[in-house]
Amino acid sequence: MPFISTKTNVTVSKEKETLIKERLGEAISIIPGKSENWLMLAIEGGVPMYFRGDDSQPTAFIEVKIYGGASSDTYAKVTKELTGIYGDILGIAPDHIYICYFGTEDWGWNGSNF
Template sequence: MPFINTNTNVEISDEKREKLKSKLGQAIRILGKSEDWLMLSFEDKCDMYFKGDSSSPMAFVDVSVFGHSDDSACEKMTVELCSIYNDVLGISPDKLYVKYSGSTQWGWNNMNF
């Protein structure tokens, strides 16, 4: 039950949204998760500043999973996310933050796992 939320100051066209959806669906396997349960959210054209500057494309990517992901998998995932966002949105890896969180308290369909 992974969820990836993307906040960026870049405008995401429908075509780019589809590319991100597809690439993130593949990338989530790195964390041992499946696209079958993957939920995505894209918030584009956000007012964002990094180091006091808003002139460059940037993003904050929040990756939440049911359970726990080990450090090695998260390292690999960060490399992959940097590549995806650079390729699709032109965001340099040094303008991208990735946050990972895991929890065993997830609810779905009137129940908790």
């Protein structure tokens, strides 16, 4: 049950959104037991964002939320993959991307919790 939320100041066309969706669908499998079959995404482009007091550079804030958790080594691999995805598709430099990971044992779906 992963959820990846992206906020970026880059305008995201439908074509780029589709590419991001496809690449994130592959990347989520780095986390053991996770797959695109349960992946939910939110991609917000064109968001006013400042980094280091400047809004002139492509910037992104990404949240990865999962049912359960993963090791720091796994999250490091995901970070490397995600920074590559956003760099390739949106031209965002790795030093202008923050990624936060959240794991929880309390996750609801279909009227009940797992």
